Amino acid sequence: MIFARQVFISYAHLDNQPLGADQTGWVSLFHSTLQTLLSQRLGSVADIWRDDKLHGNDDFSNEILDQLAGTAVFVSILTPRYLKSEWCKKEILSFCQQAEDRHSLMVGNKARIIKVLKLPVEEGSDLPPVVGRLLGYDFYEVDEERVPHELDPAYGDRPRQAFLRKANKLAWDLAAQLTELQRPSPASAETNEAPAEKPAVFLAECSRDRREARDSIASELACCGFRVLPEARLPDDEDEYLATVGALLETCVLSIHLVGTGYGRVPDGDRQQSVVVLQNELAAARSRSHGLRRVIWLPGGIASAQSAQQAFLHALQTDAALQHGADVVSGDLETAKSAIHTALKPPAPPPAEVPAGAGRVHLVCDANDRKAIVPLIKRLRGRGLEVSLPVFVGDAAQVRETNRQLALDCDAILLYYGAGDEAWKYHQQNDLRKLLGSPRARPLKASLTLLAEPPGDDKEILQALAEPDVLDALDGIGDTTLAPLFAALGLSETP
Template identity: 35%
Template sequence: MQFPTDIFISYAHIDDESLIQNQKGWISEFHRALDIRLAQLLGRRPVIWRDDSLQGNHVFDKQIVDQFAKVAIMISIITPRYVKSEWCIREVDEFYNTSQTNIGFTVSNKARIFKVIKTPVRIEQHPEKISGVLGYEFYNTDPGTGRVKELSQAFGNETERLYWEKLDDLAHDISSFLESLELPLAATSSNQSPITANGQSADKVFLAESSYDTQDFRDSLKRELQGYGYHILPDKQLPLIAKPLNESLISNLSEAVLSIHLLGENYGVVPEGAQKSIVEIQNDVAASYSAANSIPRFIWIPEGCEPGDDRQISFIDKLNSGKEGIAGADLVQGSLEDFKSVVIDKLNSMKKEVKKEEEQPEIYDESSKIIYLICDLSDIDEIRPLEDFLFDNGYEVVIPIFEGDESGIREDHIENLKTCSAAIIFFSNANELWLRSKTRDFLKINGYGRAKPLAFKAIYIAPPDSMSKQRFRTLDAEVINALNGLPEEKLKSLLSKI
């Protein structure tokens, strides 16, 4: 359905008053910039309307409300004055009510009111009808002082860059929404998956809310994923009360093909009734959900991350140790651009798997006896006695590949974990960081989409001897002590489980 007017901008008059004499106000500049960027994205000039004759003492104008039936989208500029204005609140309510009489308030699960937060206001003070709508935050918070600074074209290079990035995000989302209205109504039903520009159903990715120091990273990754056609969840404001938050997270995760969590130096907001931050809660819920439903996950820690909060230090230490919150996840540390590549490679790999299964479903042979012998390149010669023993006892032995790009090697490793009957980590000359990394993969195996549990997981401790090897033990896998030679009876006992 098409509307004569694309956008109505709802705002409080005082928020368009300029601090600098003879300079346009924030709302006027926002209107101008949005008009130009949307025209570039849509290929036509958008019809944007706002009442620029507003005065603080104006009474509510029924003539404005009468126009709402002709408007596709409202943009609400949230500020302290806006949420205190009876006029502004009534505009939201009236647009919401009018939308129910035509195509509804949501289309493809997206609200027809876009919330631009110019100045932070507590969520409970937002207009009730849009309290659950995600906002576009046109401000940032100084990590040192906690002071909020509005994004503007007039406050310096860095603030100006962030302003244009945020406006570009908003323009892309509005452009996509307006284009979706031109699709047949059945294709944009709120009960169906979101539709991409080419008319295809969009896969959904859960991109967890993050602390404010990683918000720019999250926005950048969100922008990248949307550019590849993915629909980002959560697409509504997460509750800041423990019980409804958990319910909302499970609902979101049930729709997603991948879960992504970004960690930083700050711990994040602690919801009402909770003991942990929203960042840690999201990860805990996703870990439990992944263990039960095999949804793959990524956890990213930026390079050079040095948290000062004891709670955040403890949280990251638990993840690094692989004991809590890591189920189904790859823990990635490095630059954001490298992380983006890893995520996109994973999503592309998942699409290929789905396509392969649709074209020719893979038959899982439960009678096969494949053992994945995981080793480091430095131990390729040392594994020969164990490899020969397994083969002589009737087992096919698969070892890792060591040549090719990092993404391909990782993909082969995951595929081996998915299809083998059992897995053994061979620990000889490699260092303990390598061992810890491979052991964590055992914890993530459900998230890789494995069809059935491994018959056994084992760590084979081979010479050279060391104090740390003698003391090594774990509850996550069987430990095979081969420091004094090949333990045939122990191996045969394990093999009997296949």
Template identity: 35%
Template sequence: MLATGKPVLIFHLDLVPFSIMNDIFISYAHLDDKPLTEGQKGWITKLHRILEVRLGQLLGEEPQIWRDPKLSGNDVFDQSIAGEFKKARVMVSVMTPRYVKSDWCVRELSGFIDAAEEGGALELDDKSRVFKVVKTPITADEVPDKLRDFFDGSLGFKFYDYDADTGRVVEFDDVFGKEAEQNYYARIFDLAHELSDLLKRLRTGESSEAAYQVASAGKTVYLATTTSDSESERDKLKRELVERGYAILPTSSLPIDVDAIEERARDEMAKSDLVLHIVGQRYGLVPEGSEESIPVIQARLSAQLDKERSVPRVLWFPHGTNTEDKRQAEYIESIRQDRELNQRAEIIADELDVVRNTVLELLTEEKKSTEPESLAPTGATDASAKNSVYFIYDATDEELVESLEDHLFDQGLEVMVPEFEGGEEHIT
């Protein structure tokens, strides 16, 4: 029973065969799908279409995405909606001021969460089956109590930014210009990558242990949470690393209590192969019981852990070292002065490309140092290993590959391609 006295609809998701389940249920307020201009598609409609295409490309098959295109804000929450809950592996909740004021939107989300928790399957490892998409900013006071834990505990995907000159919200939509449109597509691709990863696990019915083994097969990066002025840089770097197969921690928002923050951050850093901090122009939120901001706490912990075990650390200043925030200026100065604390850290005040390449080099070097020599191909030399490229592609794409093959050959690389003509014994 909800605090309002209205019944919660509970569904036993574990009783629904996976073969008839939808992959995604999109929960949204219909007011947020109204076009801003004549002839334009609604924001939710575009999200649905683009996500369907991109997710299909990542999964290798079309995903089953359900949303209700008919209900208005006054329609009752009936069994036509309830039935779809039973068939959803994942919910994508599009958060806006209207969403949190809508009784039936809140009931959709809380009903899905309650049903998943009752079945013991709200999370797979650290991955929640509910994805928070924030279209328009919401203050903490606007969030209903029954959704507070979900709202505070999920990092989510923000589809907006703030204008540097006016401080006003700029939603990621083509009506706000080319940059906003590009950010819109980039963020949907981020969302699609994480949905793809979770859906692959859910579709195959992997156990938690099996999923962990898959995740731990690659490298893990602790990408420390940062201040609002540097979130876009964090998102871009995260996108680059995820697309290369690296796992990223933390996967959800850090607690608000300093002791809980330190325990969680220390534990996750200990599991990571590299720790990266983004030092912005703002000092950041100071949690309960602390005099340090959350970014500073994380940096201090990683420096302490660095004394216990040698793990690459990177401190990135995407906006340089100038700041009008007095506390942040003092913190930046402490980084410069305390060489003992940061003696093994890579300190970079440069563009994203430089940071990305540095991170990849550090991760690759560590991987090479831990791999046994027996893994190298017999008879292969360093030169041949670095200067050979083997293409794998379908025969129908042969013409498309030719220009790239020629370019690589011109760069001094040995290019090897499959042979599609002849009998089976001649096909590579």
């Protein structure tokens, strides 16, 4: 599509009055910042226009109409004053009407309107319906007393940094949209086909204390070419919300959940559960049914003063079903980002076919067990089995992914319960249960727990229960002890 101008900024002039005589108006600052950032992202000078005249009771000018007709993207800076301004409403209504007349208000899955919220507003029926469906860019924050403040550098360094982060995200998104709008249509293109788009990623809604991190992750994924969902405001009705999120998850290869201290908004419905809880539940179900990969950022030691959120935090850390298919990350934001990028890497090629009669056992153990397991490894290798061991040292995300692949690329998993304590055993078993639902290059024939020294109360209970998937080696390891493993792998009890 061909446009005479890239961006039109629509705003109320009252919102550009500076807080002090020696300061720049907020809209002017927004314009100049966006101009610089967008130009850098495009690699050429961005064409951004706004009307700086005070109109009073003037008629809606032909100049404005001409600018709107040739504009690629309309940026609306919403404030209480904007909603009361007949002039502003004329601008946005006129842009939508002209775009719809040309069948181009929505191009692909993107609206050609960007909603910038300088302050929170209650959007009424005077604005086009598409505006209410947009997510928008919040250029304000709410303090401890629930009072909103626009992100204005005049308020200090922290608001200045937040303003620049928001402007940076907007610039990246705008650059991607303008590039797409200005790409030649398939009928007129004479060059080779455009490269295939990267898959979609579901970045779950989160509580207020994780929004800054969510914006950072969304920007980074967009810069890498991934489509980040949701792209529009999700419904307030619970049934509609569940249906919409479920449909979005069907199109994604990864879902990301950033768990904070707040419970989050609650859709209107019978369940009265927050969007954070509902999205995790839907993603876990999609993981069970279709192998959706997930990353949950659950910082260690996190707690909430809200009882509902604290209950969810406890459930998320103790219920394996809520973690299904997820890599649970407890480090900082950069650790979470590393896990996300690792999860988005193309799957490794399937391993070479294993010769007939051979088998591969993945031995899960605590780092302190590495010397104690040497006799076990020799016994297994003596039966012609390949043995893999966990990786303990390296980048946290890479260690997790390597150990995940080792557990997926084997015929049997043997959990060596020796130096590790009860909590270690629980978390290892929890991780292994989640892996059972993941696609595998080779079928898993056995998943067993081997009890080894030192003795302990928990091990004595497991010894007394004598469950079939528990091997008792507290008095030493012999072929009889390993008989269930050998049988599962098609080997006789003795050589």
